[in-house]
Amino acid sequence: MSVEIPANGTAQGLRERKKERTRRTIRMEAFRLFREQGYNETTIEQIAAVADVSPSTFFRYFPTKEQLVLADDLDPLLFEALRRQPRDISPMAAFRNAVVEVFGTLPAAELAFEQERQALLYHVPELRSAIGLEIVRSIDLIAGLMAEHVGRSPDDFEVRVAAGAMAGAALAISRMTPMNVENITHTLDFLAAGLPLGPGPEAGRD
Structure with a gap:
């Protein structure tokens, strides 16, 4: 027995896929230009031209060139994975499981793109001014998800502190290490253990 899909539903699905392809093309072409000629030297008009869209179309997807780098396409995937985690495990364990899953x-190409995005964000001076806003956004998002997991308010003092610790830890490692599953889970494990920072190998040497 076949199930008929309403024509309007099919058309809407096609439009959404076309929009996603256009958005992806704009980002991929922009990053290619950033690699070839630098972030500052690349204009929105150049990005639009190589992506075969008008500048006005570019602005429908990204309000600024800066936002093109700030947008994190992994957020929805992580949120979905987190919401699938059992409620009887700790928030940190739930986040760890979600990270491992995502x-x-x-795919290797998407991981490489995310690592390049992080490198741009933290090493291009003109983008660093946006990091503060990005951290606040991350804290709000993490607090909302954490609150949902434990059944508390996103404005709860301890929820906000925990969310801030996670966002701050992510910022700390992003500038020095690749964004991959090993480094992220190491960070979450360290936080979950209570930050057991012991003396280093140089301690005690004359």
């Missing part, structure tokens, strides 16, 4: 199945 990054463990992420």
